[in-house]
Amino acid sequence: MKISLKTPKEKRRFLIRIALVLLYFCVTIFVLFNGRGHTILIDNKDADDLSYEAVDGMEVSIDSQESAEYWPGDRDKAVVRGQKHKIRISFFDEEIPEFEATFTVPFSVDMLILSVPKMLAGIEPFIETFVAPDFVDTFEKEESAESFDSFEDMYDGLQQEDYYIGS
Template sequence: MNLKINRTFWIRLIAILVILLFSVFLFFIGRQHTVLLDNKTVTVQGAELKALQLVEVQVNKEPSLELAARDRDQALVTAQKHRVTVTYTDTNWEEHTITRSFKIPLMQNMVMILIPALVADPQSDQSVWLQNYEPPTAAQLAPADEQVVTDDLAGLITTI
């Protein structure tokens, strides 16, 4: 086969490369992630951090979510880089607002923001208050060769 390298060949090659680069770009900006907002008592680096009584959390420009103690909610976001804004009132009735940016690793589907850890040390590294979340796995079924007894009297019943 004789390959002609002419103007048409170069135009087609450049068109294919542009389409590939555009598809990679769309993959990065269109990837959807679930961000879980967790306001539960948590232990971080040996210290127990109590859940906040009432906190308002906003991820990017989504509507803000109000969380009480022991609450968990979610936000669906696209792209890799996001901003979380936490607004809460302390024991002296002073309102505080914390805004942090975070980046979600590419192939992680769900991450969890530990709000008490973020409020306790707002300047800490992202790895302290942002964790990968693995959903619980399904319960294991009994092996097929093991007989499951559902009733103690089932073995005594015979057909007449």
């Protein structure tokens, strides 16, 4: 296809069309990155190897969202938009000063887990991708690896292995 740009009117029209296409892509990219939602699971648990310990009572807020209280062993979620965020932690122990930090989440990840004790201890990475355990997959793998005498045995086995989401 040949584009004729002889007259100033044609040139202007062509430029306007190019500008519109560019604007279209710019706005798409802006809303894509700026509006991308992420679920952050805020975790206040001890490490398995006790390399860090849960905070004994704190209030955490992400960006300008309402803050939530956390006790040792608690986990809650915050839904955020965009990739760059600010976390503010105020401790129940008034002697400890407030903590503020910024962090970035990867664009492609839907759900992340942020360990506050790890972050306070300066251990990296304190943000990790959270993958919900797939019950069906695990169930099938387990079933093929082990043989159960009865359904009750199988059920108990799965309970012990902590396969149920949220248990």
